[in-house]
Amino acid sequence: MNRLIAKNGWVLGLVALLVALFVLTRFIQPNFGASGLESLARATLPFAFATAAMAVVVIAGGIDLSVASMMAVAGVTAAVLMDGASDAMAVPLVLLVLGIGVAMGALNGALIVVTRVPDIVVTLAMLFVWEGVALLILKAPGGAAVPWLREMIVGTVIFPWLPKAFVVLVIALAVIWVPIRRSKLGLSIYAIGSDERAAYRSGIAIGRTRIAAYAICGLFAAMGGLALTFSTGNGEPIPGPYLMASVAAVVLGGVVLGGGKGALLGPIIAVFILRLVRMDLTLLSVDPNVTTIVEGSIMVAVVMLGGILAVRAGRVKTA
Amino acid sequence: MVEPEGRLLDAQGVSKRFGAVVALKDASLTIDRGEIVALMGANGAGKSTFVKILTGALKADTGHVRIRGEERRVGSPAEARRSGLVPVYQEPSLIPDLDVADNLRLGGTPVEAFQHWVAELGIEGLRLDDMIGQLPLATLRILDLARALAAEPDVLLLDEMTAALPTDLVEKVLKTVRKQADAGQAVIYISHRFSEIAEICDRATVLRDGQTVGDLPIEAGVEEKVVELMLGAALGDGPTAAGAGAATAQANTRLRVKNLSAGTKLADVSLDLHRGEVLGVVALEGQGQDELFDVLAGMIRPTGGAVELEGTPLSFSHPADAIKAGMTFVPGDRADGLLMERSVRENLALPLLARPGKWGAIRMREEARRVDDAVDRMQIDRRAMGEVQRLSGGNQQKVTIGRWLASGVDILLLFDPTRGIDVRTKRQIYLLVRELAEQGASVLYYTSELAEVPAACDRAAVIFNGRLVDVVEAADADEQTLMRAAYGLSAAEAVPA
Numbered sequence: 115m116n117r118l119i120a121k122n123g124w125v126l127g128l129v130a131l132l133v134a135l136f137v138l139t140r141f142i143q144p145n146f147g148a149s150g151l152e153s154l155a156r157a158t159l160p161f162a163f164a165t166a167a168m169a170v171v172v173i174a175g176g177i178d179l180s181v182a183s184m185m186a187v188a189g190v191t192a193a194v195l196m197d198g199a200s201d202a203m204a205v206p207l208v209l210l211v212l213g214i215g216v217a218m219g220a221l222n223g224a225l226i227v228v229t230r231v232p233d234i235v236v237t238l239a240m241l242f243v244w245e246g247v248a249l250l251i252l253k254a255p256g257g258a259a260v261p262w263l264r265e266m267i268v269g270t271v272i273f274p275w276l277p278k279a280f281v282v283l284v285i286a287l288a289v290i291w292v293p294i295r296r297s298k299l300g301l302s303i304y305a306i307g308s309d310e311r312a313a314y315r316s317g318i319a320i321g322r323t324r325i326a327a328y329a330i331c332g333l334f335a336a337m338g339g340l341a342l343t344f345s346t347g348n349g350e351p352i353p354g355p356y357l358m359a360s361v362a363a364v365v366l367g368g369v370v371l372g373g374g375k376g377a378l379l380g381p382i383i384a385v386f387i388l389r390l391v392r393m394d395l396t397l398l399s400v401d402p403n404v405t406t407i408v409e410g411s412i413m414v415a416v417v418m419l420g421g422i423l424a425v426r427a428g429r430v431k432t433a
Numbered sequence: 434m435v436e437p438e439g440r441l442l443d444a445q446g447v448s449k450r451f452g453a454v455v456a457l458k459d460a461s462l463t464i465d466r467g468e469i470v471a472l473m474g475a476n477g478a479g480k481s482t483f484v485k486i487l488t489g490a491l492k493a494d495t496g497h498v499r500i501r502g503e504e505r506r507v508g509s510p511a512e513a514r515r516s517g518l519v520p521v522y523q524e525p526s527l528i529p530d531l532d533v534a535d536n537l538r539l540g541g542t543p544v545e546a547f548q549h550w551v552a553e554l555g556i557e558g559l560r561l562d563d564m565i566g567q568l569p570l571a572t573l574r575i576l577d578l579a580r581a582l583a584a585e586p587d588v589l590l591l592d593e594m595t596a597a598l599p600t601d602l603v604e605k606v607l608k609t610v611r612k613q614a615d616a617g618q619a620v621i622y623i624s625h626r627f628s629e630i631a632e633i634c635d636r637a638t639v640l641r642d643g644q645t646v647g648d649l650p651i652e653a654g655v656e657e658k659v660v661e662l663m664l665g666a667a668l669g670d671g672p673t674a675a676g677a678g679a680a681t682a683q684a685n686t687r688l689r690v691k692n693l694s695a696g697t698k699l700a701d702v703s704l705d706l707h708r709g710e711v712l713g714v715v716a717l718e719g720q721g722q723d724e725l726f727d728v729l730a731g732m733i734r735p736t737g738g739a740v741e742l743e744g745t746p747l748s749f750s751h752p753a754d755a756i757k758a759g760m761t762f763v764p765g766d767r768a769d770g771l772l773m774e775r776s777v778r779e780n781l782a783l784p785l786l787a788r789p790g791k792w793g794a795i796r797m798r799e800e801a802r803r804v805d806d807a808v809d810r811m812q813i814d815r816r817a818m819g820e821v822q823r824l825s826g827g828n829q830q831k832v833t834i835g836r837w838l839a840s841g842v843d844i845l846l847l848f849d850p851t852r853g854i855d856v857r858t859k860r861q862i863y864l865l866v867r868e869l870a871e872q873g874a875s876v877l878y879y880t881s882e883l884a885e886v887p888a889a890c891d892r893a894a895v896i897f898n899g900r901l902v903d904v905v906e907a908a909d910a911d912e913q914t915l916m917r918a919a920y921g922l923s924a925a926e927a928v929p930a
Contacts, residue, residue: 301539312527312528315490316540
């Protein structure tokens with residue numbers, strides 16, 4: 115039991131922080147309830163997918179600066195193709211867009227592996243490439259989403275307090291990540307992020323694993339783009355503020371930049387924390403500029419605290 | 434060609450070049466079922482390149498590697514594993530951020546077999562959900578070995594397996610390996626310890642200058658022959674001792690190291706470094722010399738013992754403290770000590786400006802004079818003054834050492850300063866070091882090349898297995914004496930049975 119707590123200490127801490135924030139929110143806004151929860155979940159959905167995308171490559175020891183641009187490409191592709199499409203066509207179109215996401219991510223990864231140019235440089239370049247592609251597909255916000263897809267993420271399901279967007283997020287992440295995490299591929303992703311030489315010696319194909327990690331990143335980014343298009347009902351070619359937000363949530367979520375440590379659960383909780391903080395500050399009608407200062411301070415404080423606690427724990431262990 | 438019955442591995446005529454450097458010319462190694470073969474060679478003999486080729490981490494230029502008579506064109510460690518050769522490398526190759534069970538799954542290791550070997554090798558209380566990163570180094574070495582054994586390889590390759598282990602575990606490992614060999618497994622055993630080789634090996638294959646120069650059965654007195662083979666023609670033709678400072682340097686101790694221990698390697702080393710002396714440090718790879726230099730440079734803290742400067746005890750909590758005390762460390766990796774993108778001038782002047790506690794205006798004329806002087810004296814190539822990274826390795830090294838000529842230095846710690854440098858530049862570096870000593874500096878000079886000791890040093894301290902085993906006058910330090918000492922064999926000692 116103690117070991118379980120020790121291993122998942124970071125996630126438990128984040129859960130506690132999230133609960134505290136919900137209590138605080140009720141305090142600030144006594145009538146915060148089901149509808150507030152629903153709009154929070156819906157607003158968080160694209161951020162959450164962007165965070166999942168970023169988390170996978172960071173765990174693998176990399177980074178992908180093109181996440182937001184890939185979301186834009188996926189979002190506008192869906193909006194253009196679905197404009198006037200029938201309900202039945204929506205499913206193959208969604209799969210097509212997801213496939214495009216995988217291809218974009220795999221291309222990022224392949225470029226890094228083949229050219230040996232640092233990941234941060236390659237994906238910075240691809241940020242501009244995908245941004246241009248998105249604008250070529252759609253010059254100005256437009257297109258449409260098939261209505262039933264919009265209904266899939268708007269509203270609640272089963273219980274009046276359970277947002278559909280949240281359920282979609284959990285299902286999508288679970289269906290994709292859980293099998294990968296338990297497969298050799300998942301272990302290999304952790305392995306190359308943790309110690310590339312040791313991984314190589316253990317017989318892991320480093321290049322292929324890295325490309326796979328970026329492909330998964332592209333897949334999640336495509337989901338984020340779709341979520342955006344579904345919830346707004348049109349395509350937006352200019353990438354939103356998802357890049358920095360995803361890095362922030364990944365770091366706050368206990369994934370170490372540099373690789374090997376962390377999981378998807380922490381960053382997903384972290385992304386809700388960061389959104390909820392923003393919502394609370396808006397409810398308190400705090401100046402938006404102050405809001406970003408608060409968000410930044412929370413990140414530094416939490417990560418620093420975590421570091422101090424880890425050092426403490428380490429000391430006890432060696433003593 | 435028909436392979437003899439029971440031949441598991443047959444490597445012949447293996448060569449490998451890196452650019453202009455020939456790492457391997459003609460290496461060969463055979464091993465039969467049930468045999469333990471020691472692969473030996475001095476620093477730079479090509480041992481590690483050969484190991485990388487055998488294990489698939491590198492591809493040979495020519496030659497072949499056959500396993501069980503099957504030609505192998507190995508491209509990766511994974512393929513080498515599949516063909517039946519499983520290595521245990523010098524450093525742990527388990528993933529630190531995964532637990533034991535995940536590491537086993539990653540390599541497809543059967544858990545029960547693994548646990549059997551872990552118990553056999555004497556590790557108790559290991560849990561499958563222990564994180565690798567939190568286990569002690571010795572345990573990790575054993576887990577590496579247990580993982581390799583659980584794969585039931587035809588050929589097991591152990592590279593310095595016992596280096597980080599306490600004695601009781603070494604015994605267990607040796608026993609287990611011998612038992613496996615008796616049961617029919619073949620083992621390639623790489624170690625700097627003759628006693629272990631004598632205890633379990635059947636044959637020794639010796640590499641020198643990238644060539645296999647001998648294949649001897651292990652029997653009484655084999656150490657002598659192995660040392661001779663490792664040294665080859667180099668025996669006895671080293672330059673004579675410089676010795677100029679030796680007479681004046683006596684009895685004027687500047688730096689005293691007393692019973693120093695640090696990390697897992699360095700244990701109880703005592704040294705005296707005199708004024709105006711160049712004291713050589715001789716050791717095989719990983720015998721604790723890295724830790725010794727790291728402690729003196731203030732980069733790690735010792736776990737025991739003391740360092741005294743002119744009789745005053747020193748304790749460093751930061752490299753800046755060591756620098757303030759007058760200790761100057763020149764790392765083996767030149768990139769660690771130079772600003773590669775900046776000019777020779779700036780690099781030479783850096784210690785003049787960067788003295789702790791010195792701020793304010795730089796006296797440009799004075800600086801320029803000193804730097805020009807240093808460039809002349811060191812004969813640094815003037816064509817590439819703009820960026821240090823465009824200088825050759827030898828010229829870069831001259832800059833790292835020569836900057837102390839410009840600024841003056843009390844104690845200079847040189848860690849393998851001539852690695853990968855041409856002969857002419859080496860000479861110039863010896864002269865530089867000598868000049869610094871004559872100015873009154875005390876120099877601690879670790880070198881991986883034994884032939885350098887008489888050329889560059891006054892005395893030499895030999896470290897083996899973390900302990901000081903001998904201090905010899907450079908004049909008496911021919912390579913054979915040093916090599917024997919570096920392998921922990923004293924002249925008087927009987928051959929371990």
